[in-house]
Amino acid sequence: MGEIAVSLWRGRADGSYQVYRVPQRDNQTVLDVVTWVQRNVDPTLAYRFACRVGMCGSCAMTVNGRPRWTCRTHTAKVVNDGRLEIGPLANLPIIKDLACDLQPFFEKWQKAKAVFAPRLTREDAIERIMPTTAARLAADAAIECINCAVCYAACDTVRWNADYLGPAALNRAWTLVNDVRDTGNRQRLAAVAAAGGCHTCHSHQSCQQHCPTALNPTASIAGLKRHTMQAYLRGELE
C-alpha cells in the first residue's frame, strides 16, 4: 500500500496545518495515523485518546472538515486522493495541536442541571423500573451518549452563540426529564428554558447527522421545548 499525505493541526488557535507522510495500511483508523506520527515522526504531537474502541469519547477530532470519532473511523473511508486533514474539534479552545479544552463543554452540562438528582439513597431497596413505559423509552433512546463533543463541534448554534448549552448537555437533560427516579426537574426545566437553553436551537440537525452513536439530540431538544412550554403555560416557570 502507498502513503497518505496527512495534514495535522499544530499549535494553538494561531497554529497551522503541517503535512506528514504516513504509510497506509489495511484496517487503519484515523487514530492509528495520528499515533503513528507521534511515535515515529514527532513525539511532541498532542492528542487525546483512551479506549480505542468507541466507548470513552476521548478521541474526537475534525477529519476532512467533519467532526468524527477517530478510533472508529477507518482511513479507507475518509482518505481522499491520498490526502487526509486532521484538526482539533471546532467550537472549543485548543490546548495544543489536536487536543481541545473540554471544560466549557462540561460546564454547560452542569449549567443545564444535566446531573442525576436521586430520590432514593443507597440504603433504600433498588427500585424496579419498567423498560416499556413511554418515559423510559424516551430516556433510553437518548441515553447512550459517550460525551465525545462531536455534536457540540458540529453545531452551528454553538458557533454563533457562546451561551448556548449545546446538544449534548440538553440531550442529557432530556434523559433525566424522563427518568422517574430523578427529582431535579423543576430546576432543570428552569435552566434549559432560560436564555441559551433549548429554545436557542435552530433544529439544523447537525448533531444528529454527526453523532457517532446515532443519537438524535435534535429530537431530545424538541422534547425539552415541548416540556418547558407546557410548564411555562401552567405557570411552573418564572
Place this chain on the structure above:
Amino acid sequence: MNVRLYVLQRASAAFMAPLLLIHLGVIFYASSRGLSAADILARTRGSLLWGTFYAAIVVAAATHAAIGVRVIASEWTRWRDDALQALMWACGLLLVALGLTAVAAVVLA
C-alpha cells in the same frame, strides 16, 4: 431566546396563520372582481371589523418579527442582553406604528 419569547413567537405565528389566509382570500376576491381603490376604501372606511382584523395582524406580525430580529442580532453581533432587548422593542414598536398608520389610512374616513 428563552421560553417566554419562544411561546410569544410561536403563538403570534399561529395566530397570524389563519388571518393571513383570509387576507390572501380577500386579495384574490378584490382582484378577481376588479375592485378599484375607491371600491375597496368604500368597504373599509369606518369598518370596525376590518380595522380590528388588520390591527390584529399588525400587532402579531410586529411581535413575531421583533423577536426574530432579536434572535438574529444575538447570533450575528456581540450585543449584550439589554441592547438586544432595546433593539427588539424598537423594532416591534416601529412595525406597530407603521402598520397601524397603514390600517388607519384605509379604515378612518
